[in-house]
């Protein structure tokens with residue numbers, strides 16, 4: 001199954017100026033634990049927003065770019081969503097890890113979305129599609145409210161009814 005994983009604001013904002021909105025240690029650990037040893041799919045801009053522009057360690061990294069000359073050590077480059085879908089092993093779990101353009105394009109192929117919902121609304125210039133307003137998606141699990149230095153957040157799981 002393909003799973004989207006993201007941390008979103010109250011407005012489903014995910015980033016500003018090619019950077020994240022939040023830095024919550026427990027959420028970073030959750031992301032690492034969840035995606036470790038799996039395939040992760042991301043856009044070229046998200047790759048370049050990572051520390052030193054390097055792919056995630058201990059994961060198979062697939063990066064989407066339309067630039068045929070783009071390359072990156074430790075990542076496979078795909079020029080289209082179709083190419084990504086061919087490359088992903090259907091029996092394995094793969095994660096779409098951002099950013100906005102890639103979430104939007106890959107969401108119809110995702111069976112699940114694991115969303116850290118943060119109770120704050122900073123200005124954003126990139127958004128995750130609003131799953132609460134999308135009838136195809138259903139909230140299936142929600143954690144207790146967590147707190148990091150006064151910032152409240154919850155881990156939520158949504159299921160895509162169309163792929164069930």
Ligand SMILES: NC(=O)c1ccc[n+]([C@@H]2O[C@H](COP(=O)([O-])OP(=O)(O)OC[C@H]3O[C@@H](n4cnc5c(N)ncnc54)[C@H](OP(=O)(O)O)[C@@H]3O)[C@@H](O)[C@H]2O)c1
Pocket residue numbers: 005006007008013014015016017018019020021042043044045046047049064065066067070078079080081097098099100101102103105126
């Ligand atoms: N909150 C979170 O959980 C989270 C997670 C990840 C990222 N983010 C944030 O998201 C923002 C980046 O998102 P973004 O929407 O600007 O960029 P993005 O989705 O990371 O990357 C966009 C780039 O990916 C390539 N691409 C996208 N769709 C493609 C397709 N169908 N076929 C081939 N290539 C394709 C293109 O690369 P080329 O231009 O090279 O052709 C495009 O410019 C940053 O602020 C980042 O911090 C947030």
